[in-house]
Amino acid sequence: MSLTEKECSELLPWYLNGTLSPDERQALESALDQSEQLKQELEKLKLLRDRLPEQENYAGSDLGWRRLQKQIRSGQAENSKNNWKTYIAIAAMLVIAVQVGLFNLMQSAPSGDVQLLGGRSVGSQGSVLAEGQLVLQIQFGSQMSWQDIKQLINELNGSIVQGPSALGVIQVRLSRDNLILDGRPITQTTDIIQWLKAQPGVEHAAVETAK
Amino acid sequence: MELTDKELIQAIAGQQEKAMEQFYHRFSSIVYRFALRTLNTPMDASEIVNEVMMEVWKKAHTYAGQSSVKTWLLSITHHKSVDLVRKNVRHDHDDDDALNEIADPNCPISDFQEAASNQKYVGQCMDELSDKHRQVVELTFYEELSYPEISDILVVPAGTVKTRMMHAKKSLLACLSRLLSREDF
Numbered sequence: 470m471s472l473t474e475k476e477c478s479e480l481l482p483w484y485l486n487g488t489l490s491p492d493e494r495q496a497l498e499s500a501l502d503q504s505e506q507l508k509q510e511l512e513k514l515k516l517l518r519d520r521l522p523e524q525e526n527y528a529g530s531d532l533g534w535r536r537l538q539k540q541i542r543s544g545q546a547e548n549s550k551n552n553w554k555t556y557i558a559i560a561a562m563l564v565i566a567v568q569v570g571l572f573n574l575m576q577s578a579p580s581g582d583v584q585l586l587g588g589r590s591v592g593s594q595g596s597v598l599a600e601g602q603l604v605l606q607i608q609f610g611s612q613m614s615w616q617d618i619k620q621l622i623n624e625l626n627g628s629i630v631q632g633p634s635a636l637g638v639i640q641v642r643l644s645r646d647n648l649i650l651d652g653r654p655i656t657q658t659t660d661i662i663q664w665l666k667a668q669p670g671v672e673h674a675a676v677e678t679a680k
Numbered sequence: 681m682e683l684t685d686k687e688l689i690q691a692i693a694g695q696q697e698k699a700m701e702q703f704y705h706r707f708s709s710i711v712y713r714f715a716l717r718t719l720n721t722p723m724d725a726s727e728i729v730n731e732v733m734m735e736v737w738k739k740a741h742t743y744a745g746q747s748s749v750k751t752w753l754l755s756i757t758h759h760k761s762v763d764l765v766r767k768n769v770r771h772d773h774d775d776d777d778a779l780n781e782i783a784d785p786n787c788p789i790s791d792f793q794e795a796a797s798n799q800k801y802v803g804q805c806m807d808e809l810s811d812k813h814r815q816v817v818e819l820t821f822y823e824e825l826s827y828p829e830i831s832d833i834l835v836v837p838a839g840t841v842k843t844r845m846m847h848a849k850k851s852l853l854a855c856l857s858r859l860l861s862r863e864d865f
Binding site: 478479480482483485486487488489513514517518520521522524525526527529530533534536537538540541 | 705799802
């Protein structure tokens with residue numbers, strides 16, 4: 470590698486700080502051996518470098534770190550808060566989805582009537598329960614998806630009468646006739662309740678009314 | 681145990697606050713000094729230290745390891761400082777302006793030694809340099825960076841780095857000659 474005198478002069482500062490490539494360094498050293506002017510320039514640069522004022526350290530280092538630390542921690546808290554917002558938004562969407570789904574199920578349910586113990590009509594058509602029919606209150610856990618709820622109600626061969634309430638309670642109407650759960654016929658209301666309570670995600674099950 | 685610069689960056693990428701603290705104390709002065717030379721006000725330079733370190737905390741995972749950590753850090757510092765300068769609408773000299781207008785003092789080495797031996801003179805002449813020229817001198821002699829590294833940091837061609845250094849050298853020599861001649865009177 471050969472360098473012109475101008476190139477050598479340009480590279481001198483980095484020769485001094487020891488960061489030239491081996492080729493550049495070698496070429497420059499050869500040039501220095503042959504040029505008195507270049508040697509003088511190098512001497513001047515050395516003097517300059519050695520007389521450069523001392524650099525001050527950042528006086529605000531400790532305070533600066535504490536400020537940054539606070540920002541880092543508040544940023545993490547903010548992220549965590551944003552994650553919660555996301556979870557809440559997802560939960561809200563799920564609730565809406567469940568309610569919309571339940572509404573659709575109610576719409577598609579076979580028309581019929583439900584009668585409460587007091588004799589009031591709760592059915593969509595406002596008439597009384599038929600023989601063998603009952604209305605159950607079922608409370609589902611928040612982890613239950615709409616698909617899970619729908620599947621369970623289908624297994625009961627039931628239909629939604631009302632709900633879900635603010636507490637997540639759904640009223641389901643079903644018939645004991647021809648009801649088969651886990652492969653065996655069920656005729657007793659207590660057996661239905663017992664089966665429901667054994668299902669994952671069901672937090673509460675009780676008879677609203679029966680006939 | 682003292683971690684290397686690159687190990688620290690890896691730990692910071694894993695959001696380890698202790699590593700960030702160590703990194704901050706290792707590099708805040710370098711960032712501060714470099715920013716101060718561009719911005720000239722300690723308050724702005726402190727602000728840049730904070731911004732740069734926050735960027736390191738958030739983007740340590742983007743460090744590719746191709747350059748040294750110091751080069752990467754000073755590159756961020758440069759960008760942020762320049763942004764702030766632009767906001768403050770400050771103007772600096774062009775790279776090659778008046779390069780040839782500065783007389784090369786070409787003074788004898790003995791006279792130069794006399795002038796340069798006075799540290800106050802050297803400091804005064806450094807202060808007279810434009811920001812761009814002083815930056816290159818400082819990155820070369822204080823931070824001991826190569827010209828390709830300086831080129832990366834300042835996002836200018838290597839040739840521009842060399843030109844700025846030549847300009848800085850001439851200016852410093854001219855300044856020292858002037859101060860020396862004043863002494864003679």
